[in-house]
Amino acid sequence: MADQERTEDLAQLLARLKSTYGVNDSEISRRIGVSPATVNSWVHRKRGTGRGPNRDKLRALAAAFPKFTEAEIFAAAGRESPGPLSPDAEARIIELWRGLTEEQQRAKEVEMRALNEMNRTGQ
Numbered sequence: 001m002a003d004q005e006r007t008e009d010l011a012q013l014l015a016r017l018k019s020t021y022g023v024n025d026s027e028i029s030r031r032i033g034v035s036p037a038t039v040n041s042w043v044h045r046k047r048g049t050g051r052g053p054n055r056d057k058l059r060a061l062a063a064a065f066p067k068f069t070e071a072e073i074f075a076a077a078g079r080e081s082p083g084p085l086s087p088d089a090e091a092r093i094i095e096l097w098r099g100l101t102e103e104q105q106r107a108k109e110v111e112m113r114a115l116n117e118m119n120r121t122g123q
Contacts, residue, residue: 008075009045009078010042010053010073010076010077010078011042011043011044012076013068013072013073013076014028014039014042014043015043016068017061017065017068020065020067020068021065021067025039025040026039028061028064028065031060031064031065032057032060032061032064033057033060034057053077055079055082055119058073058074058079058081061073079119080119082119
């Protein structure tokens with residue numbers, strides 16, 4: 001299965017997902033909040049060759065169809081999945097943030113927004 005996960009693209013994963021759950025493009029689209037045409041374009045590889053589905057839609061797929069992991073879905077879409085944020089990690093980040101000057105906080109916020117946008121759009 002590891003080799004399949006490495007080489008499977010989003011269209012192949014969606015075919016497997018539809019078979020596993022017995023759903024069609026319309027049901028997938030309803031569950032993740034996109035149009036059926038959008039899912040159909042992913043299935044037929046008409047969309048997703050550039051930016052691909054955004055991070056929120058990939059996460060929605062994982063939430064709606066839990067037999068498929070977020071990491072597996074992101075890999076099929078050719079994207080890196082965002083790392084987990086435990087409560088302990090969040091607390092450490094907030095504590096570090098509080099130690100920054102106002103100017104440093106603004107600079108880090110700009111940097112974090114740019115990184116988030118890059119991850120969101122895949123560019």
